[in-house]
Amino acid sequence: MEFSSKLIEKAVNEISQLPGIGKRSALRLALHLLKQPKEQTRFLAEALLSMRADIKYCDNCHNISDSTTCEICANTNRNHQIVCVVEDIRDVMAIENTGQFRGVYHVLGGKISPIDGVGPSQLKISTLVEKVKTGTVSEVIFALSSTMEGDTTNFYIFKQIADCDIVVSTIARGIAVGDELEYADEVTLGRSILHRVPFDKAFKNN
Numbered sequence: 001m002e003f004s005s006k007l008i009e010k011a012v013n014e015i016s017q018l019p020g021i022g023k024r025s026a027l028r029l030a031l032h033l034l035k036q037p038k039e040q041t042r043f044l045a046e047a048l049l050s051m052r053a054d055i056k057y058c059d060n061c062h063n064i065s066d067s068t069t070c071e072i073c074a075n076t077n078r079n080h081q082i083v084c085v086v087e088d089i090r091d092v093m094a095i096e097n098t099g100q101f102r103g104v105y106h107v108l109g110g111k112i113s114p115i116d117g118v119g120p121s122q123l124k125i126s127t128l129v130e131k132v133k134t135g136t137v138s139e140v141i142f143a144l145s146s147t148m149e150g151d152t153t154n155f156y157i158f159k160q161i162a163d164c165d166i167v168v169s170t171i172a173r174g175i176a177v178g179d180e181l182e183y184a185d186e187v188t189l190g191r192s193i194l195h196r197v198p199f200d201k202a203f204k205n206n
């Protein structure tokens with residue numbers, strides 16, 4: 001793509017680094033910003049900069065947060081003994097949107113995936129196991145997507161906490177195999193949390 005302006009070219013190059021945005025879309029967005037009042041671009045730039053500079057991760061559940069204890073972990077009305085294990089903040093948001101879960105979360109930050117070079121040590125697994133072993137947890141619910149990576153991760157964690165005196169369950173699979181949680185509709189996802197099944201039984205049925 002030939003540009004008549006180095007300034008536009010630079011902006012387009014940066015915008016097109018974002019996933020799903022090609023050069024043409026990036027150019028469209030850049031031209032859109034030029035048509036808007038200057039403040040709008042400043043607000044956008046400032047929002048991105050402060051997000052990057054000030055975002056934190058919850059010390060307890062590792063969810064993305066504005067402070068070192070996220071709002072969910074700080075909420076005393078939630079059941080802190082029930083811990084739902086998810087991949088990332090999008091799953092937390094999807095489950096929160098169902099309004100069906102009053103426990104807390106543990107955000108792994110990904111799934112075990114040898115192909116992508118992601119091993120257990122790169123995920124927040126040890127802090128989950130520690131949490132369970134301190135005896136403050138009564139139930140762990142696996143809510144990873146039912147892909148091979150999700151199942152591998154569930155089973156890896158299960159092996160480490162299987163001898164603890166807690167309930168280990170998995171969300172009921174109303175969700176088709178391979179679907180990502182964030183795309184499941186709220187009703188289906190809400191139902192699958194309410195009708196969760198013991199993990200060892202779900203595993204044997206596979």
Ligand SMILES: [Zn+2]
Pocket residue numbers: 058059060061062063069070071072073074
């Ligand atoms: Zn938290």
